[in-house]
Amino acid sequence: MDSHQILDHIPRLRRYARALLGDRYAADDLVQDTLERAWNKFHLWRPGSDLRAWLFAIMHNVFVNQVRSKRSEIEKTMEELPVFAVRATQSDSLEIADVERSLRELPDEQREVLLLVAIEEMTYDEVSRALAIPIGTVMSRLSRARERMRRLIAGAQPAVPLKVVK
Amino acid sequence: MTQVLENDLQAFVDGVLDEVRRAEVETYLAERPEEVERLRAYRAQDAALRTLFDPVLAEPVPAALVARPAARRWRPYALAASVLFAGVAIGWIARGSLAPLPQAGSSLARSAAIAHAVYSPEVRHPVEVGAEQEDHLVKWLSKRLGTDLRVPKLATLGYDLVGGRLLSGPQGPVAQFMYQDAKGQRLTLYVSTQKDEGRDTAFRFSQEDKVSVFYWIDHNYGYALSGEIKRDALLALATAVYQQLSP
Numbered sequence: 001m002d003s004h005q006i007l008d009h010i011p012r013l014r015r016y017a018r019a020l021l022g023d024r025y026a027a028d029d030l031v032q033d034t035l036e037r038a039w040n041k042f043h044l045w046r047p048g049s050d051l052r053a054w055l056f057a058i059m060h061n062v063f064v065n066q067v068r069s070k071r072s073e074i075e076k077t078m079e080e081l082p083v084f085a086v087r088a089t090q091s092d093s094l095e096i097a098d099v100e101r102s103l104r105e106l107p108d109e110q111r112e113v114l115l116l117v118a119i120e121e122m123t124y125d126e127v128s129r130a131l132a133i134p135i136g137t138v139m140s141r142l143s144r145a146r147e148r149m150r151r152l153i154a155g156a157q158p159a160v161p162l163k164v165v166k
Numbered sequence: 167m168t169q170v171l172e173n174d175l176q177a178f179v180d181g182v183l184d185e186v187r188r189a190e191v192e193t194y195l196a197e198r199p200e201e202v203e204r205l206r207a208y209r210a211q212d213a214a215l216r217t218l219f220d221p222v223l224a225e226p227v228p229a230a231l232v233a234r235p236a237a238r239r240w241r242p243y244a245l246a247a248s249v250l251f252a253g254v255a256i257g258w259i260a261r262g263s264l265a266p267l268p269q270a271g272s273s274l275a276r277s278a279a280i281a282h283a284v285y286s287p288e289v290r291h292p293v294e295v296g297a298e299q300e301d302h303l304v305k306w307l308s309k310r311l312g313t314d315l316r317v318p319k320l321a322t323l324g325y326d327l328v329g330g331r332l333l334s335g336p337q338g339p340v341a342q343f344m345y346q347d348a349k350g351q352r353l354t355l356y357v358s359t360q361k362d363e364g365r366d367t368a369f370r371f372s373q374e375d376k377v378s379v380f381y382w383i384d385h386n387y388g389y390a391l392s393g394e395i396k397r398d399a400l401l402a403l404a405t406a407v408y409q410q411l412s413p
Contacts, residue, residue, distance in 0.1 A: 010231055015222040019215065032231055099214040117180060118212035119219055121290045124182075139173045146176070146208045153211070 006038055009055050012120065016056070019115045020063065022104055033066060034059040056120070056130040060112065095153070102152035110145035113138055170194040175201070179208045181290060213294050217334070224280050275381045277335055278356035278390030279374035281342055285331065286352040286394075293329030293344050303330050307341040311359060313387060318355065318410040320345055323403055325353055335359075353393040353400075355407060360388040369408060371397065380404035384412055 013034060017027035037058050038045075045054050103111060112131060116122045124142075128135045170191055177183050178191045195202050285292060295303040300317065308315045310332055317327060325345035333340040340358040360383050367383045374392075378400045381390035389411065391404045 007232060010227050011223045011225075014225070014227070014231075015219050018222050019219045028228055028231065035231060096214055096218060099211060100218055103215065115215070118215045121288070124177075139176060142176050143172050146179070146211065147204075149211050150204065150207045153207075 005051060006035065006042070006055065009052055010035070012052070013055060013059060016115060016120055017059065019103070019119055020111060022100075030059065030063060030066075033062045037062060050126070053122075053126055053130050056116070056122075057132070060131050063108075063112075098153045099149070102149045105152055106145055106148055110141045110148065113141040114145035114149070117142055175205060176208075179205050179212070213291075213331075216291065217332075220284060221334075223284055273336060274356075274358065274360070274383070274388040274390055275370070275372035275379040276374060277340075277358070278354070278381065278392050279372075279377040279379050281333055281340070281356055282352075282354045282377050282379075282392035285342065286344065286354060292352070294331040296329040297327040299329075300327065307332060307357075310339045311341055311357065311387075315341060315357060316411060317343055318407040320353075320403060320406060323406060324348065325403065328352070351393070351395060353391060353395075353403060356388075356390040356392065358388045358390075360386050369404070371401075373397075382408065 010031065013031045014027065017030045017034075018024060021027045021030060034055065038055055041058075045051065103114075106114065113127055116127045116130060117124070122130065124135055124138050127138045131138070133141075168190070174183065174187065174191050178188065178195075183191060195205070295306065297303075304315055304317055307330055317330075320326075324347045326347075328344040328346050330341060330343040333342055335358045338359045340356060343355040343357075345353040345355070367381075369380060369382045372379045372381065376394050377392050378395060378397050379390050379392045380400060381388065383389075389407070391400065391407050393400050393403070
């Protein structure tokens with residue numbers, strides 16, 4: 001196993017970063033910073049241990065240290081760039097757009113857990129290690145993220161129009 | 167039965183409970199329709215998130231990301247590369263080019279092969295609706311594609327239905343059915359609407375790197391059967407699918 005194998009994980013890192021940040025350029029910046037750190041610290045990786053978990057742990061640290069400090073800047077960019085406008089032709093675009101929007105409204109720490117479970121399909125144990133939090137915290141954040149998202153989506157659906165009584 | 171806690175319900179959503187515990191949770195849920203509804207919403211949200219972000223896996227990786235800073239050596243790497251275009255990519259690495267990979271075969275075969283490469287390795291969520299709910303699966307996907315879909319039976323050839331999912335294709339909704347044999351080898355049947363290329367085509371073959379694809383267009387619907395198996399083996403299966411769908 002050599003450092004080439006990091007390349008195999010780039011698509012997954014990009015998918016997660018995109019889901020985490022919404023904006024594709026900010027997401028690829030996060031991936032790039034993660035990869036730079038991974039290349040430089042590759043000698044610290046323990047062969048035989050889970051490379052994906054190691055990379056996601058690095059990404060989490062980079063995200064916490066860097067991206068949060070740029071928060072306001074990124075949010076501004078997001079307003080300017082409708083990332084998923086291309087999906088508007090789909091008949092389920094409303095629901096999908098609601099999901100995307102509600103994802104943005106989750107607190108970072110809940111969004112991270114939800115995405116690692118739902119998209120990256122990590123086990124709870126893997127999430128616990130990637131984010132360096134106890135498994136109980138993983139479970140409570142997951143539960144809160146899902147419920148918050150459900151309520152946001154339910155709130156976003158148009159109310160049933162009232163019948164006009166003449 | 168031990169008490170069912172919120173953590174059990176989350177694990178139920180993720181399909182990671184053991185059989186005994188799952189049965190207990192199901193018993194618990196049998197009397198709680200509002201909880202069933204809540205968990206169903208969670209699953210739908212998770213599926214929507216995958217629908218939103220899985221396409222990132224099929225995007226070409228920007229060149230800047232594959233440049234290794236220490237050595238400043240460029241390593242061209244197209245996404246899905248590891249699965250789909252590995253052979254092609256080797257050639258491109260040799261040429262040092264980062265241009266998009268050439269299109270092989272029709273867009274139908276290519277889209278089907280990419281969808282196969284993305285979903286067939288999935289362990290926990292290969293499908294959105296499993297074969298145990300085949301009726302629901304067929305009704306749901308038929309409604310979304312606007313036609314009465316039929317799911318070919320390939321059990322006599324050793325492949326059982328795993329289930330299916332809804333994808334978005336270049337021309338609208340796409341149904342993907344997945345089959346698996348006893349060794350875990352997977353096939354996917356990709357059914358898409360073909361508004362622009364409405365002309366029927368005969369049975370065609372395309373090799374999309376490791377993924378072999380037989381495809382045809384019939385009455386505005388495109389069908390493509392993909393698998394990482396030899397052409398002859400896939401031909402027998404594709405013939406069976408074709409006969410069952412176009413009697």
